[in-house]
Amino acid sequence: MERTQRENIFAGLWYGDSKPSMVTFLRPLSDTLSKLADDGIIVQPAELTSEPFVCKVLTIAGTCDLPAKALVLNSVQYNGKFGCHKCKQPGKTVKTGERGHAHVFPFQHRDPKGPLRTNEKFVLDMKIANETKTIVKGVKGPCCLSKLKMYNLIKGTAVDYMHSVLLGVMRLLMVLWFSTEFSRQPFSMAKNTKEIDRRFQEVCPPSSTRYPRSVASHRMFFKASEYRDILLFYGPVIFRGILATMYYNHFLLLSEAIFILLMESISVEQIHHAEKLLWNFCSQMATLYGERYETANVQLLVHLADSVRDLGPLWTHSCFHFEDKNGYLLRLIHGTQNIPMQMVNAVKLVQSIPVISQTIKPGNVIAEFYRHMTKDDSFCQENKDLSRIKLYGASSERLLDTVHLSALQIHAGHCINSGTVSIFHRAQVKRNYLTSKHYGKGNRRNNFTGFFFK
Known part of the structure; x- marks a missing residue:
């Protein structure tokens, strides 16, 4: 965007x-x-x-x-x-x-x-x-x-879910679950960190997602995206059977609600359902963990559905993009002297690059250099639909069966005379890396499974 x-x-x-x-x-x-x-x-x-x-x-x-x-x-x-x-x-x-x-x-x-x-x-x-x-x-x-x-x-x-939910509520839950300070509490999983880390190591996420880090040694350094992955994807599976049932079910209320409010298209009924889940989560917080932990971030959960009603899904008004730019700005500083002027000059250069790029003609050495420096694929040559797809490695020939050939024809929108195709095991689509299931070096990542929702 x-x-x-x-x-x-x-x-x-x-x-x-x-x-x-x-x-x-x-x-x-x-x-x-x-x-x-x-x-x-x-x-x-x-x-x-x-x-x-x-x-x-x-x-x-x-x-x-x-x-x-x-x-x-x-x-x-x-x-x-x-x-x-x-x-x-x-x-x-x-x-x-x-x-x-x-x-x-x-x-x-x-x-x-x-x-x-x-x-x-x-x-x-x-x-x-x-x-x-x-x-x-x-x-x-x-x-x-x-x-x-x-x-x-x-x-x-807006209510920023990155800070309030991920770095707020989710971080609080992780502290309660894994800190040795609460090891005698019924919700503690501090004694099960080795088993939980073993389960995390068995996860094979795609390249676009951070690889899970150890809860025992890296929990205090988790970033917001890692808390998001635990809340939405890993936690409901990995904590099952380890986190006590009532606390596990309580956690699932938050997980389902945030998953709904992060969808690209949300119905009025779904927002209402997510709101009820969040209210149920907040109403049990004092009973399960103590009144002390009914923090401001937990209280903001009751308003989260209204924020979606007013402004759209949570991802449209989160601070993720701004936090990313904060890190980018820090990398523009290359000395300890006159930092304000360093920053101003660097930002002016960044803002000038798009203006300069309008004078660059695609297909020459300058365009390739610009694309390499900025990761802007709009300067690639040939068909624009194919320019964002890069294939890697050696190819092999394969004859498609009737089912796959029919599917390919439907996708292409026209009849295909030959069923022989070239097979590649690695590809890059925009900034996402994809590998086939038979690519041997990608055993720690899963870049070949996709989910499609109507």
Whole structure:
């Protein structure tokens, strides 16, 4: 998608030990977005005979992790009283030891996700907080996003499942299950790490997915994508028979709900079903693990279905692309001196490359060099449908049987005279690597199995 390209995702940079004032830091962005909504931009259609027209752009969604969200919306932190930006549940403070305390959000059976905040009431709370210099229902004062035309501060500000579900709830469950601190608890799997690691080693994922790492030695370094794989794919199979039944069934509620909310096409009934699963998961959290673990991330699960209703599937407004770009930006720094200018110069170069590429003609040495440096396959020669497929290794001839020949003809859309084809065991389609089942070197990966859903 164009909006996730590296040259299109960079808007601002702050360098320093302290966090910036968002009202000041985001003002240039806010002014630009407001200008796009009010004045628009002139667009020239691809057909030169068509007249240019003015296109106005409205901001409808924004996403960030919880600490950043509190700064952007100018509200209290997520672990404070009225810390949820979706509802006005105050939560409560509970003891975590002799001296420790934590602010939690107990599940409200009568009204799980209420009383809901609205954009109008949130703006009013900002105004009152600014006039009285007090905190009103968790709101400290005005924020720059409130000036955006048609932007709904409540519905438009998404719940990022990468931080709240994967790095939040899923990481919490993994700590409870495998930390030696909880080894005497009925939900602990700390004594079974060797068996679980053995099962993980038997998993053969495709090349597009991280290979499972050891729970015993690498759990504390798992990335969000690894928690996602455990939640959706590995966990329901590997934990079966090891995690106690009631805790295993509780985990499956979360797994099924998130799987549904991540689908590309979701019906209203499916969203409602996922919401009930998440509410059931949250309602059992205190009973199974203790009130202490009804954290802000667990509380956000009750609002996750509404976030999908308002903005679409979870993957459309997650922070995965932005976190990827953070790593990319770090790799642009090659010294310890004058880091801000290093970053600015590198970003300017990245943003200039697509403009320069428009002057490159496909098929020459420059185009090949550009494609190699940027991994852009649009500069490949020959048929565009075939240019994204690369075949590797030696080929062999094979005569197709009637079933496979018929299937190939249906796929091609025309009659095929010869049933003899060339067989390759390795191929690259876009950035995905595929291997046949008979490719001997791919025994740790499964790149030959596909699933198709209607």
